[in-house]
Structures are given as C-alpha cells and as structure tokens.
Amino acid sequence: MANNNSLTGGELLLRSVNYRLILVQVFVALFLCINVLLIRTFFMKDFFYTTMRYILFAVTLMSDCLILILTNFLLIFNYFHLTMQMWLCLIFCILSSVYTFVTPVTLTAMTLERYVAICMPLRHGELCSTRSALRCILIIHSLSCVPCFVILSIFFASATHSFYTQSRVCSVEIFIFHTWQAHIRSAISQFYFLIMCIAIVSSYVKIMKVAKAASGENKKSTKKGLRTVLLHGFQLLLCLIQLWCPFIEAAVLQINLMLFINVRYFNYITFILAPRCLSPLIYGIRDEKFFLALKYYALCGLYKKDFLV
DSSP states (O other), X not given: OHHHHHHHHHHHHHHHHHHHHHHHHHHHHHHHHHHHHHHHHHHHOTTGGGSHHHHHHHHHHHHHHHHHHHHHHHHHHHHTTOOEEHHHHXXXXXXXXXXXXXXXXXXXXXXXXXXXXXXXXXXXXHHTSHHHHHHHHHHHHHHHHHHHHHHHHHHHHHOOGGGGGOEEOOOGGGGOOSHHHHHXXXXXXXXXXXXXXXXXXXXXXXXXXXXXXXXXXXXHHHHHHHHHHHHHHHHHHHHHHHHHHHHHHHHHHTTOHHHHHHHHHHHHIIIIIHXXXXXXXXXXXXXXXXXXXXXHHHTTTOOOTTOOO
16 A cells, blocks of 8 residues: 555656647647648638638648647657657757748738738739739748758757767757857747737737728628737737747756646647647638638538538
8 A cells, every 4th residue: 555655646647647648649630630621621612722811821721730740749759758860850840940930920921911901902912912922932931941040050060970860859959059049049039029029910000990990891891800810919929929938948947847847738738739729710710711611521512502612
C-alpha cells in the first residue's frame, strides 16, 4: 500500500501528460478533417478559386494544415524524447517559422480586402482580381520568410559543420546560440505585431464609419463585413500572441519545470490550435455561398436547395 502511495504522484503526472497528448491528437485530427473538407469545397467551384477573399481563405486553410502537422509532429518527438539529425530538424523549423507568420499576414490581407470591398467598392474588381490575389500570395510568403531569413543568417554564420550531423530533440531554440539572437527575434515579431495591429484597427475604424453612413442593404452588408473584420482581428490577436510564446516559456522555464510544461501546453491549445478553428467559422459557416457549397459536398450531393451549380 505504501509503495502504491509513493507512486501515486508520478503516475498521476504520467496519466495527465498522456491525457493531454491524446487530447491534442483528437483536436488536431478534427481540425485537419474540417480543413481538408473546406479545401475540397474550395476547389469544387470555380467561383471560389476566382475570387480573392476565397483564395486567401484557402491559403489560410493550407497554412493551418501544414502548421498543425509540423507542430504536432514536433510535439510527439519532444514528448517521447526522440532525436533527429540537425539538418532535418532545421527543415522542420524553417517551415514552422515561415508558416507561423503566413497565417497572420494572410489574415491581415483578408482584412484589407474587406476594407477595399466596403470602402472602395468601385475599385474592388480592379484591386482584388485573381491576378492580384496571386501577387498577394507571393508577397505574403515573401514577408513571412523575412524573420526566418534574418535568424537563419545569424545561425549559419555561427554554426560549425559538425553541428548538422548531431542528433538532438528538435526545437527552434536549438538554433539560437546567443542571447542577442533571441532579442532580434523578439524585435522582429513585435514589429510585425505592431504593423498588423495598425492595419486591422485602421480598417475597422474606416469600415465602421462607412457602416454608420450606409443605409438599407448596404448597411446590412457593411455590418456583416464589420463583424468579419472583428473576427479576423480576434483570430489575428491569438496568432500574434503565439509569436511571444517562446519568450514567455523561456522565462517560465527558469522558474519551474512543471509550470513550464503547463504553460507550453496552454499556449499550444490557445494560440496554435484555437486560431486554426476560427478560420472554418469565419468563412466556412458565416459565408452563405461557401456554407451552401460545403453542405452540398459534405452530404455528397443530397442537399441541393439553393445550391448554385
């Protein structure tokens, strides 16, 4: 009996960690299934892949799928303390770092598209064409690569050749050799945070002015656009807080290991998983056209009412 009592604390901790890992797998599998269904719906109708806001929506979904797969893969490796070659870890971290920025930058672009649609309706067709959408995607990925390029440039200048052949538990922090590298990383993240917040807030304020001046159907459409921008803003806030998580976790690690594990788990659920479930809500459910198409394809064509073929 005494032996059982002495193992209770460790067993409870192990069960708690196992439960958390299983819960994450359920959430990731659920979100991936939903996102794959939404992506399939996007490609089934030409109206969606020729309209800028739906193209950007699809980019967000694909980015979310990739970041969920990458972060979950690294989570499993860290949980079981599995090592990998540093060159392979580097590839995972590059993709993870780039697509951590792709989602918030894309959300900012989607907000600006709503701003143009509501505040500059006569120029919307010109500024938000399919060609403009493709250029926008290129700009989004270019901007998202900048922070990773800066950090990796410093890393490549500091790392020795033997480092790439080592096997370690993969983590982004492995590639930060100096404290000032973390400061530069933090400064870049905060700069992006500031720029994207300014874009969201200014768009919201201008759309709100248009909403007050609008009337009838225009007022209804403008208010819907305003709610969409608000949801984008909340989703963007969660994504941007994610950029600060590594610095919060590093500070907590100096205090207590168990607290660090709890904080990292909370950050993963709140700032990585949660923003990825808002994308289906904003366009998958709230957007009438997309919701009708989603219902049609999800039910294998059994639902045909009001569906535009």
